[in-house]
Amino acid sequence: MADDPPLVLDVDGTLTRPEGWGLDPRVFDPLCGWDAPVVIATGKAFPYPVALCHFVGIPELAVAENGGVVYAGDEVRVVGDREGARAVVEEYRAAGYDLGWGPEDTVNRWRETEVAVSRDSPEEPLREIAAAHGLEVVDTGYAYHVKDPAPNKGDGVELVADRVGFDPADAVAVGDSINDVSTFAVVGRSFAVSNADDAAREAADETLTEAHADGTLSVLERVRATSE
Template identity: 60%
Template structure:
């Protein structure tokens, strides 16, 4: 029996050009235990990914801010949307931009946090976030402004509760600072070789391969062990 799985998207299920590697489709579909897709992206992205993969809609979005498990038919909101909105307003008032253009598809459907382009100034964002009791995490793809007591581990706790599982039953695979918390909660964790220092430092295993190749390596290792 394989354990339940919690998997990041960007840098983990993707190729270096940020596109999803299609080789992950069949292994995710074939996984015999629950699969939770956990990401910093806004709620519709992991839901859409699960839909197109043909797997149950078990998602942790916005770094733990939004959690949905299809069978439970319930959304858990763990974030602070008012704090995120206040930071966005103050950042703009000081003359800075979020960096995503007028339409801002990155934040358009975001419900509990704020994402700012990594091309924008970080120091004033961190200062403003702290003034509003918020925290900034660098995922390697964006600066995420979120509640300091919410992270992917918080999200996994919510998802595991909906699934009637213990979080320590899960195997986690990821690549970034925002995966480090869930690595500390899951029973076993794999950082793909392209992972940042924060993720690598707390992972049980760092794969030899990067990106989706590393993800597939992790799944093969879990199947070979047959246990956590």
């Protein structure tokens, strides 16, 4: 049997249950048995993909915070600067708005390069304030991410590939959101799950008929079958 291809997988909307929240445990076994690098590329804070790798039982290869933090098993590379995002949040709060996560805010507690705002919070004033600070707001479908425009998942994937030693052109990616577009641009094959937004659908080589983890599992079965 030929080697499995390297994988680049988003988390929310891609490895989640059909209803959209919580990891689907069915993805654990195929990923644990994958004989090529598996890169978890997510908008979540760095501890989340690291923990996922631990629980699945695969090497820690993570692109977190939409490319702001990258880890390939050697050193943690912090690519973005959170000071600008913090300034946006201070101004947003001063205008009377809230991030929407409650007083403990575990969504942002461990973030190093960006700030995530609940989609229940007003979007337009957030975008206006961010633009005034030279930052962008990325709507992933799960949160508004206030970030430096420069870091992205695709660049993070290329950095991991260089450190680990695989060609991104050999990799297969699955995602669901605009923040996966840069990943799709650097890999050899890309798939958008059926619940993906328009940007991801347009950028992917193929849009699947299945949603969430069902779609990802169908890709794993397909690319493993064709590698045999």
